Every structure is written in C-alpha cells, then in structure tokens.
Amino acid sequence: MNIIKTSIDRPIAVIAAVLMTVLLGWLALQTIPIQLTPDVNRPVITINTAWAGAAPAEVEREITNRQEEVLKGINGLASIVSSSRRNSARVTLEFEVGTNMDRALLLVANRLDRVSGYPEEVDEPTLSLAGAEDNAIAWFYVTRVKGNERPIHEYGQFMKDVVQERFERVPGVSEVTVYGGADPELQIIVEPATLASYGITVTEMVQALRRANAALSAGDVDEGKRRYVVRTDAELNTVEAIKSVVLRTEHNQATGRVGRVTVADVAEVKFDYKDPTSLIRQQGNSAIAFNAKRETGANVIETMEGIRAALKELNDGVIPQAGLKLQQVYDETDYISSAVNLVRQNIWYGGSLAAVLLLIFLRSWRATLIVSIAIPVSVIGSFVAMAALGRSLNVISLAGLAFAVGMVVDAAIVVLENIYRHREKGVSAARAAYDGTRQVWGAVFVSALTTVMVFIPILVMELEVGQLFRDIAVAISVSVMLSLLVSVTVLPALASGLLSRQKQKPGGGYSRLFLPGIDHFASGFVALVVGYARLMQKSRVMALLVVIIVSVATSATAYQWLPKLEYLPTGNRNLLFGWLVPPPGYNLETMTKIAGRFEKATQPLWASETGPESKPGEPPKMERFFFVAFAGGTLIGAAAQDPQRASELVGPLNSIVAQDPDMLGGVGQYSLFGRGFGGSRRIDLDITGPELAPIYDVAAKAAGQVFGAFPREEGNRLRPLPALSLGEPELRVTPNRSLLADAGVSTLELGQSIDAFNDGLRVTEVTIGNSRIDLMLKGKANQVTQTQGIEALPVVTRQGQIVPVSSLAKVVLTAGPTQIRHKERLRTVTLQITPNDAIPLETALDKVRTQVMEE
Template sequence: MIRYFIRNGISVSVLGMALLLFGLLALFKLPIQLTPDVSAPVISVETRYPGATPEDIEQDIIIEQEQFLKSLPGLEKMTSTASMGSAEIELEFSLGTDQQENIIRVNNALAQVASYPENVDEPSIKTSTASEQPVAWISVRARPDADPPVNVRDAYDYIDDHIKPRFERLPGIASVRGVFGGTPRQMQVMLDPVKLADRGIPISRVREAIRSRNRDVSGGDLDEGKRRFNIRTIGRYETPTEIENTIIDIQDGTQVYLRDVGYARLGHAEMRTFIRQDGEPALAFGPQRERGSNLLVVMDRVQSTIRGLNEGLLSDKDLFLTQVTDSTLYVRNAVDMVRVNLLFGGALALGILMIFLRHTRSTLIVGMAIPLCVIGSFFIINASGRSINVISLAGLAFSIGVVLDASIVVLENIYRHRSMGKDPFEAAYDGTSEVWTAILSSTLTNIVVFTPIITLADEAGQIFRDLAIAIVSANVLALIVSILIIPALAARLLTRMPTTDAPGLKGSFQRLFGLATLAEKIYNGPLRSVLTWLMRGVAQRLALVVALLVLAIACLVVFMPKTEYLPNGNRQAIVGILIPPQGYGLPEISAIGKELERRV
C-alpha cells in the first residue's frame, strides 16, 4: 500500500482532498457550545393550578402524579417542587436511555392519573428543566413615545398568546420560561359577604350556579321536512353582565340574581412577580435551548426573531423587545480563544520546524499534516455525535505535537535514505517501510490510553469524552497521513537535498547563524562526557533516575495548583440577590426595588 500511494500521486491528492472536504462539511454542521452536555437525560413535568397553595398542590397533584411516575424504567431521581399555583416534577433518567421513549412513557404515566381538581391545566412535558438557564432573557417594554401611554403589564395575554409561541417554534428551542412581571386577564366575581349572610346563601351555591350555567350543551339533531338541523344550547358567558344575571337561588318564590349579592368584572390575576428594566415596568421571558443544539445558531435565530417582531407585530402595539442577557458572548470568547491558541500553536510548531529543518520544502511537507489531521478530525467528531467546545478544541491542540512527531520521524528517515544517494521514490519507500511499525505502535499506545475514557458513562466520562475522541481521531489520521501522504509528498518535493555551504544569508540561516556549530560542540563536549559517565555503571543511572524523581515530586508539591471540578470563568456580570424579611408583601418589595434602582 505504501508503494502504491508513493507511485500514484492522484490517489494521494484524492485522499487529502477527501479529508479536507469531509472535515470542512462537518465543521459547519457541528454544534458549538462552551462545554459538553454533562447531565443525565432530564424531563420536566409542569402542572399549573391557579390560586392553589403549595400544600394543596402537593396533595392534589404531586402525590397523584408521583404514584405513576415513580415506576418508570430507567428513572434515577425524581424531584418535586410545589409552589404557589404551580407543580413541577423533574425526572432524571439513566445515561444512555432514549429521550423520546422517556417522553412517551412519562406521557402514558400521566394519562393514568384518575382526575385533577377543577381549573387544573393539562400537565406539560419539557426536555429542559427550571434549573437550566435560558440562552437569553428578553424583556418587553412600552415605547416611551406611545400615545396614549401603554401599560406593558396589561399586554401579558398578548405576549403569552402571540409572542412567546414564536420563540417556542424556533428550531433548537426546547421551551420558553415565563412570561414574568404580569398576570393574565380573568373574569372575577366579587361577592358581598354581608348580603350573602342576609340571604343565607353559601359561596359554594354561587359557585355551583356559575359552573352549571357556564357551558354550551349539544342537543343532537332534528329532522324537519327536507332539512336536518343541529341543536345546540348556548350558555357560555361572554360578558360580565351575563354573569351578573345568573340565578343563584330562589327564596320564597323570588329569584335571587348574582347582581343582588355582588358583581362581575374583567380584571387581572393577582400580581406575584414584577419586572423592572431601566426604571420602567417590563415583562420578561427566557428561551431555553434543546440539548445538543448549536448555541450560536440558536442565538442567531432568537435575535433575528426579536428584530422581526419589533419591526412587525409589536410596532403596532407600541411595544418592543430587548435582549437583556446573551449567554453566547462568553461562549464565543472562550471558543475563539482556544481557536487562536490552536492556530498559534500550529504556526509556532511550523516555525520551530523551519528553524531546525532549515529547508522550506521539508517544513511544507511536515506542515501539511496539521490541516489534514485537524480538519479531518472534525468529521470523526461529527460522526460521534459530539460538538465543538473548549474541551474538544483543547484535545486537537494537544494532538498537534503527536501529528508532527509521526510526520517528522518518517521524513527524517526518508531524508537519511536520500543522503545515501537513493532515488527519491526509492528513498521514500525504504524510509517509510523501516519506521511505519514503530509509528503504528506509538499511535496505538496513545489510542489505548484514551479509548477507555470514551466508554465511561458517568459525568466525568461525558466531560472528557470529547477530549478523548478529538485526540484519538487526530492520532488515527496522523498515522494515515504519515505513512501514506508524507512519503508521496517527499518523493516529489524532496528532489534536491539542502546544503549548509550556501553563500550569504541563506547559508547562515541553514547553519542557524552559528547555533548549529555551537550545539555540535556542546554535544561533543560536556554532553558526551555526561553520557559516558552514565554508561559506566548501573549506580550512576539509578542515581540520575532517583534525582529526577525527587525533583519532580518537589515541583509537584511546591507548584501544585488548586483543585476544582471545572475552572470558573469570568462572565463579566454581577448578580445581586436581596432577601426581604419573611412575610413582606409585593408592594413593599417593589418599593425596596425602586429604592435600590435609585441608589445604583
């Protein structure tokens, strides 16, 4: 095979172009994120029960759902949270389980719950959890030049019904948290307890009267001559007046209407959260990314949607969206930093090669291995279902040295055979045939070291799997390039041997401006004496090994860095949390927030 590739330059070109082409195609398809996804498959079940206390939600919803969810296959952990008006259950499954099958099983389990209290919404199943931070927080504010002025908190229903779904439909978005800072509209029935007590009417009777009246009833169909008519009784309320005209009781033959003991109005639910931005009331919601999606692409879609809504639907409502946070800024900076280090490391390696090889063609031959192996590795990373992140890029950066080592070994041996006066093609074949087994054993050693990391299923395995895949793929491609492509390039480019007796600047550079002569003197002088002393006996060699071992341990003790799970990055953001005394109402907390705004 080695002789075939040396003799057939077209095959070498096709192989190199294929590595670059498939690598570049994979590079544009790979999702980009800061770090690999390191958590187990998680499904969140959210059930809303407006107005219910946490105690009622625990008894009426969470306990009922847990009875059927706790027996799901592969379930590792179940965490339930009951809050005012909402219940959330987070289900963490074993690593490697199919998320789509988990969703189907969760849905089937929830369908077995016999019944829920009245006014409970249908449970919603999400692949993201409340503990995950949205890719961005988006605020909704009224335009300052709106005439008449717009109360943004009254736009809650419009944002929830028309704007929020636009983000939920975006590819790569799992769900949207919020809307916060406002309340939905609701029909409210205000009763006078004194009037109810005077007539001896309990609130439960009023409630039952409204429930029995507020519905449409189908009466089937009726044949009349040649025609068939569908019969339907209209009873659902449409205005507050219709509610007030509801008969709630009959006392001494007199009908008692709801308007006799109270009234109905269209209002808003009780405010439990408030949002302020730049001293103005606002609403806020946050899109959450699907696991495995490209964070940068998702953010571009979110920003494009914001621009489109500001120019379209929201401009007619005197509202506008503002992106408050952007989680991609830190990711872009971190990934770009690793990319720059990767390019700088490759350029530095080529510079060192140029200095020591002192031959442009030889440096070019070895340098070809870097783009072929690095870009080709993206194809293997994509085929493994991984992403571009600081871990995988760091693995590629670590592999540059290994990639160059294999190519340098092959090229140096080819150079030695050329120095013996052999034909370039013959020298390429003989030089590669002598060292390919050593390169293979060296590559397999590196692969064996990192392959077990790929098979780890715990959290550490998820973090370092990208590193291991990047290093293994680069090593495999380095083996292919060094024994198939480098010999073919050397046979065609290494036709003239470099000399050190060239006149002028070229000759001085090839002699490293005298450094080569100095290095030769050092080798033939002190270094040779030390090596000769070490070869005299085993005691000298053992003494050197012990000394180096003690020095390594001393350096480890003195310069040992602090230990942490993952390094903490600087996101250049400050988050302040103020916890008011227990029992403070929303108006008092709002006043505290305004005072903080004034001082900050």
C-alpha cells in the same frame, strides 16, 4: 497491499485524496452545530402541578406526597426531589445514566394516572424532559415608550400571544419564558349585603356558576344523507353569558309568576388583570423580561440569526404600535464568537510556531512544508468525523483541535527525520522515502495508538463528565489518527518528489545554514545526552540510582505542588447574577423597596448615568443592570461595559449585598459550564428529617457555621432552600363547629367566603377566544388591609344574615413554611454554598466537612 509504496508510486492520487479530504472537511464544517459548550443530556423528568391559592402544606399533603408514593418504585430511578410551594408542586426525577427516557416518560405518565382524588382546583400535571436550569441563549426586556401610562404587567397576555409565539417559531428555539406579566381574568364582584338580601351564599353562587359552564357532546343524529353532531354548548365565554346565569328560581303558586335571580342582579362582571407576582426593573424602568432556550443540537449561530430577524420584525411592526420598546440584553453568540475566535487564533499561532521551529531545526523549506501539511490536513479532516459522530463545534472541541496542532506533527517529524537521514546517505529520494517510512511506521503507529487509548474511557463514559469532554477526545483522537495516515502516505509521496530536487553536497548530505547560539546549544545538548547515555551503560547501579532519585523527586514535587481540585472553570462571561433571600414573609412591596435601595446604591456604576469610562482603580461601569422582585426573594443581574472586566463587578456588588445583614445570598459571574446560579462551584449541604421544626433548627445552626468558615465579607455566598426558619406569617382560621352549626354554615362555605372576600375565589377556567382564563369571584378591592381584617370578613348565611368570621371561627397568627422540599421523600433544607474564586473547590469541601458537618 503496501500503502507506503503505493503512495510513492502514485503521488497524484495522494494529492487528490488530500484535496478531497480538505473539501469534505470544509463541507462538514458548514453542517456542524456551533454552540458554547457541548450538549450534556441529563436523564431528568420534571412534573409540575398547579393548584391556585393552596398553601405549601396543602400542596405537600394533597399533591406531592401522592405523586411521590406512586413514583418511588420506577425502574432506573436514581433520585427524587420535590418542592411544594404556594400554588404549585414540582417533582424532579433523575434516572440512571443510559436510561431510555422515552420509556421512562411513558412509565411516569402511567404512574401519575394512578393518583386520584386531587382537589377540584388542581390542574392536570405536566411532564417535561427539559430541565428548568437549562441556560438561555438570549434575554430580552420590554419597556414602555414615553407617554405610555398603561401598567407594564397588563401586557402579559400580549407578550404570550404575540412575542412569545413569534420567537418560538424560530428554528432552533425550544422554549420562550416570559417574566413580569399578569394574566387577564374575568371577575365577578359581589357585595355581601346584596347576596344576603337574596339569601344566596358564596358557595351556592360558585356551584351555580360551575354547573352552568358546560360544553358536552351528545352523540349524533342521522337524517337522510347527513349525520348531525349533537352538542350542548353552554360555556361561559362572554360577560353577557356570565351575567345571565340563574342563581335561584322561585315560583309563586298563587299568582303563577316566576322570580329569578341572576348574576347580573347581585354582582358586577368585568375583565381585569391578576395582581402581578413579580416586578422587573431595567435600570430604573419597569419592564417585562423573557428569554429563549435552544433545542438540543441546534446551531446557536443560526438560531440567533433567526432570533435577530424576529426581533427586527417585531420592532418594525406590533411592538411600537403597542407603545412598547423591545431590546435584547444578552446574546450568547457574543461569548461564543469571542471564544471561537480566540481558539481559532491559538490554532493559527500554534501551527505557525510549529512551522517556524521546524524551519529553524531542519533548515529546509521543503522539509518544513512537508511536515506542515500534516497540520491542516489532519485538523480539517477531523471535521468529517465530528460531523459523522454528531459532535458540535464548541470551546471544548476547539480546545482539542488546538492541542492536536502540536500533536499531529509528532509522527510527521519522526518519519521525515528518518527519510532525511537516508537521503543524507546518498540514497535516492524515492528509496529514502520508502525505507525511511517503513522503518519507523510501526513505532509511529504504536505512539498514535497509545494517545487514542487514553481517550477511550472518556469516549464510552455516559456520565456528565464523559459527555462534556467527549468532544475533546474525538477531536484529538481523530486528528492523531489522521496524522498517522498522513505520515505514511502523504509524507513519503511528497518527500520523494520535493527532496529529489534538493541539491546534495559531493559525497552525500545537505549543506545547512549555521545559526550561532542555536547550533552551539544543540551540539552541547547532544554531547550531554550521549555522554549521559554512555555513563548509564557502564554502570547498572548508577542507572538504578538515577531512576530512584528521579522517581522520588518528581513524585514529591508533584505531591507538594499539585493544585487543589476544581470541577470546571467559571469562564469570563459578561453576565452576573445574584439571588437575594429575605427573611420569610416579606411581600412583593417590601422586596421591591429593598431592590430599589440596591438599584440606587449601584446607580453610580451605571454607564448611562455616569459615562462609560471608569477611573483608574475603580470597577468597570455597568452597561446594564436589572432586578426581578418576587415575594420570596430578589434576582439581580448586571453586565459590564467592558466584557473583559466583568469579574471585577462581583466584589462591589457583594459589598452592597452585605450592607443588609438580613439578606442572604450574593452575586456571582454566570458560569460557562455550570447550571443554575451557583454554577459548577456550588456545594449543596442537605439537612433532612421527618419534622420541619428540628430541620430548620439544625439548618440555622449549620448556616452559622458556614458563615464562620466562609465569611460573607470575602465574597462567599449562601443561599438556603427554602429558608432558615418557619417564619412566614400565617393567619390560621380554626372553625368552631358548634357555632357553624348554629348559623347554618358549613366549613366549606366559611372557607370559600373568606377566600372570595379576601383574595378572590377561582370558580373555574373559561375559554375566551383562543385563551383559557380564570373566572374569579371577588369582593370589593382592599377589604383587608390589616391582619385583624380577616376576623371582620363577612359570611353570608342561607337565612340571609351576614356574620363576621370572628363569630364562627378563631383567627390565630402563626408561622408556616415558605416552601417544603423533599429529597428521597424526606423533608429537606438545602444550604447552597458558593465559595469565592480564591478558594479551590477541594479546599471548600474540606472546610465544609471539618468546620460545618463535624461541629
């Protein structure tokens, strides 16, 4: 079948096909997910294990090492990284590209089942395929309304039960994480003297409570037509149930009377809240923050509409009733909309400029119309292929379509120019359309095929870069191939009809409007090219010499002016983040004071305080500013009043950070493509070894070299993970076994007594309503306000005596790690280096090798 001839003979069918293509493309556009960047599937499984009250060294010994031992030999495992910190362990497994993650998840779960002998307080490990570094599409904060004096952290459970649950029901939302709240707990407050009067130790009380908390199935009983399930239900799910637990029973043989000691006799039981582990302030107001992450492949625009509906529903109901105010502080669709509109605008401008240039050089509105049709048909038709291949509409795919606007007219111009040449010879329009297209379609086909071939490696590449740029490859390849099809079908069909109506001069040819300047330049250029071609044909030596000169000159110029390599641009997102790392051992109160000083220093830049307009030469005002203070660091964030000037806030904020020489880290603009605070421009320098002390020594020296190569004053940032020294203060209690034996106290009883009267001992987890909360055994509040207070903590013996810790053990002030990281099962300190935007990533890597690693 001759497709060219068929298209000329049946122009109505061609027009119908064009209209159908445009219609299908428009329908496909409605179904394609819209998001900021393409989905990049990382073959990563994360394992989280909680152990309340455990130190990093204990977590490493009892959890991390055991899990790494059974996980090390899994098929397809590329790397294993772990973090042991206070209260939790986290193991991250990265697999080779192309690994079946469903099978890998099953293998990991089976391997974890081999780990036995966890301490009783350790929770079951949880597995997740969603990385913790996945970017959120929306951030919110909750503050108290005026007159509400209730501490903001006490709304933590309300946030989880009401707000988090509502947002997680929004289609397209995969996860909502709440920060700044505190969980409720049931507290048993005991006095050592009361316990001693009954001769009950802390350990005996804990064991009695754990034995009393039971809910067991005991089979079933058949009677008549019915089957009855038998259950032993003795859960401690109310205050009264806990108070009624019997700790000791004694029988008087002489009188026959029975004496019982219950929890109510020795303790007070009440509901309260855990101490907050973080503090969030939004422009001077205490707050709770939470974010929303989207499901892979979800349409961000549609998901955000659902989020806004949920936000309105909550603000119209339960939020004001609770005395709270809920506001959205970050919306990714703002950036998506601006980026999409910009690329869409570029597509319109590019198409219009291409049409104008065609009109200038062809001087025929008919010919220009014929070629210009190739642009919308090819671009809109490509949406069908993108939807069929499961691609999304994002800044990468839209950039591909913008590039394609100029490329899709190439084949059309070649075909139409040849048709036009035949028509100027006096050939009929139909014959000119057929001969002109037939003569060049092979060259056009090869030209389009070579363009597509360039993108084949990207289309089949499974690495992150392949997944990231696959959308641009699909957009350009499909558009170019569609433009080829348009050139050999639509163009000859339209040319045979439109060009037949164009009047020719006597003897053939068309009269053209003369354009001074342009036509003179064109004539001179043609004469130059023709003369040059004739010269090259006359002398082969001259032709070879020109080839050598041009090749050498272009190669030398490219080598000299080739820009330094970068991975990906940061973008201009109106969101700045910074992570400040203090010296080890700083508590939450100290970090809150440091963050408060930072807050005060930035206050002149707040639009709410000094107005939205900034003076000439000054940085833009901040629309929002917040900080999150943890015991081990502070997270700060800001957004500019003018989104286009957000990057101008980086310098002033880093200048404020540099005023405190003890604080490491800095502020940077949130990367468009990268994950985590360093974004795509972060360099990780790992120092590994078997022992912590030498690792930290080398890390401290390397950090000094880094600061020499990348001065903080120039906006460079360094974040050590976990720290640069074993400086976290630690009170180490070493029992004297002889003294313990003399007092009739076991090591377990000593440790549990210290835990209970210092910070609170977790007895078990109980069910209250639909929630699981901790049951804690505690002494009176604020018993220990100084390090020496540990020595004076009471230990109740079985004989009813109260002895201080100092009489049973030695208390020594020492230092321990804030966190223990492993890479490939070796202890590791990682220096995360983020150079300023003026330093290309290639240059930064060279400086790290020459000025840090080699020295």
